[in-house]
Amino acid sequence: MSTDKRYMWSLAISWTAFLALMLLAVQIGLAQSSEDAYQTERFNVSGSVSLEVQTSGGSIQVEGSNDDEVLVEMYVRRRGKFVEAGEADLDDYEISITQNGNTVSAIADRKSNRGWNWNDGYSISFVVYTPKETRTRLKTSGGSLTARNLAGSQELRTSGGSITTEGIQGQMVLRTSGGSISITDVQGDAEAKTSGGTIRADMVVGNLDANTSGGSIRLTGIEGNVEAKTSGGSISAEILAPRDIIDLRTSGGSITVTVPDSQGYDLDLDANRVYAELINFNGRAERDEIRGTFNGGGTMLKAKTSGGSIRLKYL
Template sequence: MKKITAYSFALLLTLATLATSFASLALDKKPFQVKEFTLNGVGKLQAKTSGGSIKVTGGSGNQVKVMVFVTPANWKKRLDAPSPEALAKYTIDVRQEGNTIYAIAERKDKGWNKEDALSIGFEIEVPEQMACNLHTSGGSINLASVTGDQEVKTSGGSLDFKNIKGNMNAHTSGGSITLDDYQGNLNAQTSGGSITIKDAKGRVKAHTSGGSIQLHDIAGDIDAHTSGGSIHADITSLGKYLTLETSGGSVHATIPGGEGLDLDLEGNRVKTALTNFNGTSDTRRVKGTVNGGGIPVKMSTSGGTTELAYRL
């Protein structure tokens, strides 16, 4: 037992040392390239990389600062600088055309060799009014404090948004989506993770095939669907409709009381208070009107409980 304990301690110590080394490396990382530009009006950003993350932050002024970070994609070589031979196989294009900023990193050939593969990421500071088109095939995307139309897509990481105003399409095939403080029309879709949205106003469409959906302090039109998890929604103000559907978990929503509603609730068990109700109800289905009818509220699950509560 003592040998096992000693071995476990040594292993934990080694892991802690490695974690500290990587943390120090992350803090001390220096950009491979830095470029600055001046805009003369509302700007657009086109950022694309095949093997790294993208982080965009809005601020005051009309300056754009693009920082390029390059590291070996092979984890065994992460502490080493990228070799000239590996760099020669990539194109890094950071430039300005009018009020459009381009930050593009891509491999010259389409082959993949893990020994010389690079992770090329961007950290970009932009004016607040900036329409962004961000795309990466192998990393996460962070976007904060911008106004305008946003197109965001990753095939291999998570999406994290904060303080966004404007219309946005956000799609990931391999990670979660998190959003805090949003105003506009949102289309958020993931095939492999959860969706969490806090403090949003406008139209929200949130679809996932592999996780739960959490909606907190939401006002507006809401359409949330998941095939593999539960849905929890805290609605401060209803819009034109509320639709919450899952095939693999429970559905719970809290909405303002006193509204005229057209209810359609379905699940293995349905729980709600029915006041001024006209329609049909049993333990598995409630369909009818509340307070004379009005806003369509559809909640359904094939694998759990559907519960609708009212905020007084």
């Protein structure tokens, strides 16, 4: 290797190490603990809980627990740093953390319409620990949403961040205008929609409706009906136990679908090129489309792309 190449290689390694250290520093700076909470409230509850959390400028995280109480922690940041209790001027916010029976609400609503400003405004986030039997309504206009280890219906909406759910038993409605959606270990139907990110779902027992306008969709370990649509990416779907329908559509990528070969399907595949090993098939199979029955028919399997190929694979 020449001296110039060794120099460039050394410079690249140095910059990579520098960027990694900077990222670690940012993550450490943003990490939070209960000691950083601006306000903390505890509510005793009995039975299933209804939880509403809303903020206009920060994230929301809800964690299920085995305790018979709801613990609400409110965090205030300014310019990325935590603000200590009593040190923030929150006159421009209406903050309410209340209990009415088994209904708990935590709301931080900004009075003016000036929006959140990095230099002058505050970011108010919530972390809530609640009994596992909790149904939620979470909404923020400027941060991410997280819900874990909960049983009950979950509704999560954000205008400017990602959504993460894990260990949920119950129906979910997930909406974001500016981030990705991640779903893991769910028992129940899930509806996920984003206008600006990817959708990932793993180990879902229930019907899944995934829709994105600006990213890819990756589904693994799904048991149920699947509808997945994207305008700007590829789709990869592994369905362990298909039910009535699998409908996959994209305008800007390829589709890979993996299903059990022991089950019957009604196939309707349309792409620039379709790749499939057809066993016990009756119908029409061409280079760019396949229509017919597989193993005598059964689950409707539809896949269509105008910008790539389709691959049918088997478990």
